[in-house]
Amino acid sequence: MGSVAADAEEKVKELIVEQGLGPGDPLPTETELMERFGVSRNSLREALKSLQAMHIVEIRRGFGTYVGTMSLEPMTEAMAFRTVVGHRRGHGSLLELLQLREALEAGLMHRLAGRLPEEDLAELDGLVETMHTEVRESGEIASRTDRAFHRTLHRSLGNDLLSEVLDAFWSAFHRVRAQAQGLGAAADGEELARMHAAIVEAVRAGNPEAAETAVHRHFDDIRSRLSQH
Structure with a gap:
């Protein structure tokens, strides 16, 4: 991009x-x-x-022209691409x-434990039920269910930026898994x-300690399957 346009x-x-x-x-x-x-039409465009x-x-x-959504999609895109490139070159980017x-x-977890509203907990219970059903029917959890679970878990914090950043990381990770073939063993859906x-x-x-341990266990499971790759 020319300096005038920049x-x-x-x-x-x-x-x-x-x-x-x-x-x-x-x-x-x-x-x-x-x-x-004081710029030309071309530079402005x-x-x-x-x-x-x-x-x-x-x-x-x-x-x-209107103000855009300012979504973090470009960041997700950049993060996913950078990770795929690193992965293909043998780096531990994933x-x-x-x-x-x-x-x-x-x-x-310290901010969430014991503080989630009843309706959010009920929704999380429902999503876990859906996970079990999906595993029985297709052998794996649908990514939209997993995403909804993580979104619902943090919703009560009322921090849009935090929710969006977490969602961007989730999205980038799953995008990379889809693009980088043969990534580790398949998950045991029930587990x-x-x-x-x-x-x-x-x-x-x-x-909060048990919640933190449960989160680490979840990620250990993904990690061990990635390292089997």
Whole structure:
């Protein structure tokens, strides 16, 4: 990207911040932005395209430009790709990603144990039930069920950034597993469902140490299957 376009990109970001704009809010027209920043249409379009790739703006053909969702999708994409590349070159990049998830998930148990609202616990029970059913019917837990479990577990913290980062790590990890063939032995679905149940049990009982141990056990299981690869 040319330095003029890169400069325009920074100016658009500054404008969003200074005007207190949020996702879905309209930005000034291309012509207004060109005049405001003193740049050509080409440079501005290059800047907007780059910002769209980062989900900072959303260009709606025929309607104008709006503030984007600012989702962490580009980070997930970058993390997954970096991990796949490292994995193919024989680096322990998938284990690094696993370690990152484990540190966060285990570290949160002290804030979650004994504090989960009843409806969240009920939902987690339901998801564990679904896991058992899926294992009986297809031999494995559906990834959407696993993802829903992890999302529900942290929902009560009411921290959107934390939830989104954890979800991004989950997503990157599963994307890598799908792309890097022959990754370790298949999970024992029943055992995996029981591990999730153990996390719920410890959180319900208000026992952070047991909850932390259950999280580590869950990750040890994934780790041992990866190292068999």
